[in-house]
Amino acid sequence: MKEIYLDNAATTRVAPQVAQKMLDTLVNNYGNPSSLHRLGIRAEQAIKEVRQLIADNLCCQSQEIYFTSGGTEGNNMIIQGVVENKKRNRMRIITSAIEHPSVLDVFTFYQNHQIEVIVLGVDTQGHIDQDQLKAAINEDTILVSIIGVNNELGTIQDLPAIGKIIKTVNPKCVFHVDFVQGFMKIPINVQTCLLDALTLSGHKIFGPKGVGAVYIKKGTDIKPLIRGGGQESNLRSGTENVPGIIGLGEAIRLRKDAFGDEFEAIRILRTAFINEVAAKIDGIKINGDPNGSPYVLNLSFNRVRGEVLLHSLESKGIFVSTGSACSSHKKEKQYVLKAIGLAEEYKEGTIRISFSQEITKDDVETAVEAIAQAVNSLRLLVKPRKNR
Ligand SMILES: Cc1ncc(COP(=O)(O)O)c(C=O)c1O
Missing domain, CATH: 3.90.1150.10 (Aspartate Aminotransferase, domain 1)
Known part of the structure; x- marks a missing residue:
């Protein structure tokens, strides 16, 4: 059958070319990217190329890309990172009713911790209510997190219009998009969407599970969730998942x-x-x-x-x-x-x-x-x- x-x-399903590259990396490019010798430098160079590849596809700089363990971590890293960094008396965060649980659950957590949480409604096709968004943003709003392509419905949000609304009312508010279902399927330009942060994941595009990345615009203040050896410019410690990152890179190349x-x-x-x-x-x-x-x-x-x-x-x-x-x-x-x-x-x-x-x-x-x-x-x- x-x-x-x-x-x-x-x-x-992981593409055979991706699996082959990963196997080759596991066996031959096994150095720790933080090591000073040539095996370390080789591994570091390989992940640098993938960083650049992701940046090219999002229209940003490679220093604005940070590797993660996937979409769930990426969403948590941005939302918690922004909230924990601000810690003011009055804070408002905004999301939509049709987010992935890795966003919604974090918002629910903060709702129970004296942060004002606004959940925007959507129309019958799943588009967020832009008037409601405009009315919801105020000077206390530190973050708006919106799903770019909905995982259940496939609805694509008008990100440039949403970005414009947010930045017109409050230019300091961080605009984050969960783009796990859109990356390498729907073109995106983080500049024209006025994005400060974006989440992507490898396993939705024939890459491996357990690897992903976030874009964080230069100058955006985020508190790290994971501390330690200072990898990923101190934002995400832990030895990089080199085979996973190389696999992600190959998956991206295959989607040209x-x-x-x-x-x-x-x-x-x-x-x-x-x-x-x-x-x-x-x-x-x-x-x-x-x-x-x-x-x-x-x-x-x-x-x-x-x-x-x-x-x-x-x-x-x-x-x-x-x-x-x-x-x-x-x-x-x-x-x-x-x-x-x-x-x-x-x-x-x-x-x-x-x-x-x-x-x-x-x-x-x-x-x-x-x-x-x-x-x-x-x-x-x-x-x-x-x-x-
Ligand atoms: C829209 C969206 N965001 C986040 C995630 C979580 O990604 P991951 O499985 O890499 O943690 C998914 C996975 O289903 C998703 O569809």
Whole structure:
């Protein structure tokens, strides 16, 4: 049975070239980048090249890139780093209702610690309310953290417009974007978006798990979360994950066509998926913005439970998700769907399909056929509601 992996927003399979580079690094480029001898210098040089590569793709300077263990650490590092550095009597921090838990949980933590936390609402497609943002920023606002591409819906925020609003009202406020689902899929320029900080992660782009980076604009004051040997310009101590960083670099290099041919091919695939699903199944809803990231498709079916559908598809070798992998074990599972106001009858029956360039048109047809069969047979098991 051919496996059709449609959960690429949760994680991706490491590209063979990435794995090869990592293995080569583990065996041959094993020096500690802090060592003064040539093995250390070689390792340091290798991670310097990746730093530059990331900077080139974000349109910033290489000294503004710091390596991390991934998106969760990056988001924590920026949010906690800004708040802990300020420590004033009055502080306000702003985020949105559809953030990844690695942002939302940190905001909730601070809410319980006498910091004013504002959570912005979103419209039915998942765009933040810009008027609400404008009204929320004041001179006490030290940080606004917004998800650039939503992991469940694929909705892309208008970052240049959001940046302009923030900086017009309070130029000192730090603007951070969680760009884990956008990096090397959607082009970004941190200058035109007026960003002070950005988070990215390796495992969403065919790189290894447990490695990522943050951009922090020169002059932005951040208190380090991890202290020790002073690596990463004192902001993130610990011996660098050299094989991981080299793997991340190779994954970035392999995505050189991502913004052109691949983006368009994935967009066509996503449209074909939507058309076929709509032709075969009734009682569906496509959530998010039709012009959002083509890599993510969020679909709801009435009279079906998403989790049951997921396992039914799994038995046919098709892998999807019911939402964010990171939040699927948490109690408040459907806060993103709640925030966009999805009707109750659809909420329980939601799945997320997330594409990669490895998916073919045939895979789409096979997956849609399997979904149609599963939905139809699951619906037969559901008793019709009275008064429907
Ligand atoms: C939008 C977003 N932010 C942050 C993260 C966390 O990244 P990591 O798994 O590298 O910690 C994820 C992972 O699912 C994500 O989708």
